[in-house]
Amino acid sequence: MKDEQHHLAGNVLAGEHEADMADYSYDAGRIAPVSGHFQHGGQRYDGERAADYGAQDYGAAAQVRTVSMTNLLGAAASLALVVGVGIWGYGVMARDVSGVPVVRAASGPMRVAPEDPGGTLADHQGLAVNAVAGQGSAEGPAQQLVLAPRPAGLASEDVATGALSLALQQDAEAMATAAEDGATPAVLSTQSGDNAENDPILALAAQIAAESEPLTPLAPGADNPVVTEVQDVSSSGARDLFPEDEYEEEAEMPKPGPGLGRSLRPRLRPSGLQVASVGPVDADVIAAAVASVTKEIDPATLPAGTRLVQIGAFDSAETARSEWTRLETRFGDFMDGKGRVIQQATSGGRTFYRLRAEGFVDLSDARRFCAAFVAEKVDCIPVVTR
Numbered sequence: 001m002k003d004e005q006h007h008l009a010g011n012v013l014a015g016e017h018e019a020d021m022a023d024y025s026y027d028a029g030r031i032a033p034v035s036g037h038f039q040h041g042g043q044r045y046d047g048e049r050a051a052d053y054g055a056q057d058y059g060a061a062a063q064v065r066t067v068s069m070t071n072l073l074g075a076a077a078s079l080a081l082v083v084g085v086g087i088w089g090y091g092v093m094a095r096d097v098s099g100v101p102v103v104r105a106a107s108g109p110m111r112v113a114p115e116d117p118g119g120t121l122a123d124h125q126g127l128a129v130n131a132v133a134g135q136g137s138a139e140g141p142a143q144q145l146v147l148a149p150r151p152a153g154l155a156s157e158d159v160a161t162g163a164l165s166l167a168l169q170q171d172a173e174a175m176a177t178a179a180e181d182g183a184t185p186a187v188l189s190t191q192s193g194d195n196a197e198n199d200p201i202l203a204l205a206a207q208i209a210a211e212s213e214p215l216t217p218l219a220p221g222a223d224n225p226v227v228t229e230v231q232d233v234s235s236s237g238a239r240d241l242f243p244e245d246e247y248e249e250e251a252e253m254p255k256p257g258p259g260l261g262r263s264l265r266p267r268l269r270p271s272g273l274q275v276a277s278v279g280p281v282d283a284d285v286i287a288a289a290v291a292s293v294t295k296e297i298d299p300a301t302l303p304a305g306t307r308l309v310q311i312g313a314f315d316s317a318e319t320a321r322s323e324w325t326r327l328e329t330r331f332g333d334f335m336d337g338k339g340r341v342i343q344q345a346t347s348g349g350r351t352f353y354r355l356r357a358e359g360f361v362d363l364s365d366a367r368r369f370c371a372a373f374v375a376e377k378v379d380c381i382p383v384v385t386r
Contacts, residue, residue: 294324297358299343299385306385307360308341309369311378313352317342320355327378334372356383 124130131139302308311327314320320342328335339358344351360366363382370380 294328295339297339297341299341299356302341302358302385304385306358307363307366308383308385309357309360309366310381310383311355311357311373313345313354315352317344317353320353323355331373331376334369 128139128142131137312320312323314323321340324340335357337359341354341356341358343354343356345354346352357369360369363384366382370382373380
């Protein structure tokens, strides 16, 4: 009886349990009670608590997945930065070694002189004497000596004067022969006959020669040379100055062209002419001549404000005058037109004489005068009278 009761109670519990199992639905492998709670193995489970527990597990897994992705991205960025810095550093170190300059220098010289610079070349270049002025000493012997070029010869037109002289001589002989025969003189030159028609001067000369009468022959002994220089001397004096044996007989030649046909011989020096000789001159004579032309001015007559130049101070007036004479001999050009002023003065019980020069326009003129004296180691001071 007891066994049957236990078996019936077990069936009832099994039925309830199956009914409860029928009310649950399975989602994602997890049991979710529909009725709200169930009891298993002597323990009672609440369905809402089971649902909250599953939600907490899912949120934690998503958070862990996000943190892992962030860490991976940071690691990748750090690795890329390290690699980039390494590549950049290697490029900086290898840039100088690679041989690629920042600015490549231009090849060849910066400036090149042209082959033909043009312009006018200076004369006397390349001479050995130029090294004396440029270097201070003469150069050594030259390795190669080149002779100067041969001078240019005469051209064909340069000898036309000689040919013309020969033609004129032939014309003169022909005219002399025609004059002896009494015929009309011919044209002066056969060469000029062709140009007479074109040149009016030659045509006029030919016309005058054709209309002129022939010259009569001179009497014997009348062919003396014509005097071309008039001297203010008598005939006897002319014979003394120009003896006949000093002249040479010259054949009469026709005049080759314009100008003098015969050069005049210079006169002989007269026998009574004396040549002045320069001998030593006494210094006293020079001093006397200078003193005679030097103008000495009394200092009392000079108005106030006169520009003077003081050359020195001496113990006596004679010493001052001799010093003035010496300076005039040394500085003749500067002392021209300057007056000598000797002024007596007393200082500290001692009497002395000041040597001064007068004749300056203004103070600048006096300073220029003193500058020339000081350059020659001579004392000179511009002063003004009071």
